[in-house]
Amino acid sequence: QLQLQESGPGLVKPSETLSLTCTVSGGSISSVDHYWGWIRQSPGKGPEWIASVYYTGATSNNPSLRRRVSISVDTSKNQFSLTLSSVTAADTAVYYCARDVFTWLGTFDSWGQGTMVTVSP
Amino acid sequence: QSVLTQSPSVSAAPGQKVTISCSGSGSNIENNYVSWYQQLPGTAPKLLIYDNNVRPSGIPDRFSGSKSGTSATLGITGLQTGDEADYYCGTWDSRLGARVFGGGTKLTVL
Numbered sequence: 001q002l003q004l005q006e007s008g009p010g011l012v013k014p015s016e017t018l019s020l021t022c023t024v025s026g027g028s029i030s031s032v033d034h035y036w037g038w039i040r041q042s043p044g045k046g047p048e049w050i051a052s053v054y055y056t057g058a059t060s061n062n063p064s065l066r067r068r069v070s071i072s073v074d075t076s077k078n079q080f081s082l083t084l085s086s087v088t089a090a091d092t093a094v095y096y097c098a099r100d101v102f103t104w105l106g107t108f109d110s111w112g113q114g115t116m117v118t119v120s121p
Numbered sequence: 122q123s124v125l126t127q128s129p130s131v132s133a134a135p136g137q138k139v140t141i142s143c144s145g146s147g148s149n150i151e152n153n154y155v156s157w158y159q160q161l162p163g164t165a166p167k168l169l170i171y172d173n174n175v176r177p178s179g180i181p182d183r184f185s186g187s188k189s190g191t192s193a194t195l196g197i198t199g200l201q202t203g204d205e206a207d208y209y210c211g212t213w214d215s216r217l218g219a220r221v222f223g224g225g226t227k228l229t230v231l
Contacts, residue, residue, distance in 0.1 A: 037220070046123050046209055047158075047166060049220040062219045096165055104154040104171050105213035106220040111165040 002027040004097050004112035012091075012119050018084040022097030022112060029078045030055040035100035037108060038071065038082045040093040048093075052100045053080050087119045124149060125210050125223035132229040133200055141195040141226045143210030149221060153213040155193040157186055160207045160225075169208075170195065197228070205230050 008020035022036065029036060037052035051061040051071040059071050065084070073080040084091060094116050098108035126144040133139040143150065143157075155173050158166035168177055170186035173193065185196040193210055210223040 046224040047211075047222045049222070052220070060218075063217060064219075100220070101171065104156065106154065106211045107156040107168065107171040108158075108166070108211070109168045109171065109177060111167070114165050 002099065002110045004099065004110060006095060006097050006112045006115040008095075008115060008117070010116055010118060012087050012117060013121055014088055014119055015086055018087050018091065018117060018119075019081065020083075020095055020097075020115065020117070021079055021081045024078045024080075024099075029073060029080065030075050033102050035060065035102055036073065036080045037098050037100040039096045039098055039108065039111075040091075041096070041114075042090075042093045047096070050082065050084070050095075054102075089119050091117070092119045093117060123224040124214055124217065124221040125212065127208075127210060127223040127226045129224075130227045130229065132231055134231050135200050135202060137200050138196065138198045139200060139228065141197075141208050141228070143193045143195070143223050145191050145193075145212065145214075147191060148216035149191075149212050149214040150188065150193055151191045152215065155186065155188055156211045157184075157193075157195045158209045158211065159204075160209065162206070166209060200230050202230050204228060 035052040038050040053071045068085045070083045094114040096114045097112045099110040101107040157170040160166045173188045174186040207225045214221045
């Protein structure tokens with residue numbers, strides 16, 4: 001059974017860079033049928049897609065965050081990672097990693113449990 | 122403000138049926154696949170419906186999806202207290218070049 005697990009610091013200072021890693025187990029990140037994505041959710045709001053990466057390294061980013069976002073994949077470790085630069089309090093959210101189905105864009109069929117990230121001095 | 126619009130809340134009694142709507146536009150719902158997610162309190166979203174009306178393995182047939190024009194609908198029959206959750210729609214928006222979600226509908230089973 002596919003499992004995804006987020007890891008990274010829970011507290012980041014304003015103007016600094018947020019870095020998260022997602023470790024995939026029970027399946028290969030080199031699947032031709034899937035992207036691997038990051039989604040965040042602020043309290044009381046709907047999910048917001050951040051970015052997705054293919055096993056080849058090809059990326060797809062949300063235009064609203066593109067200038068601050070970098071996403072990468074490490075197939076040897078079955079991991080993918082997110083960096084978000086110049087964070088502010090508005091970036092405080094639960095961050096999820098998820099498997100992004102290539103055929104049906106906008107479909108995430110397996111999610112990690114999420115990790116809370118707080119931006120505060 | 123979400124690209125996809127959902128009513129904030131809906132309620133119904135156990136055993137009844139409820140529908141949750143998701144309104145979009147020609148650049149998203151009308152010409153792309155719609156998915157639906159269930160988020161129980163304190164947990165990650167879970168995929169309920171993809172490709173407008175297809176249930177993943179393990180999802181009961183009490184859950185159904187449909188799409189017409191720029192709107193999509195999630196239907197839940199035989200409501201149970203365990204169905205109390207937030208429900209989100211999602212799709213691709215070709216104008217924005219982004220995967221997008223609705224703002225969510227909170228289902229209360231009275």
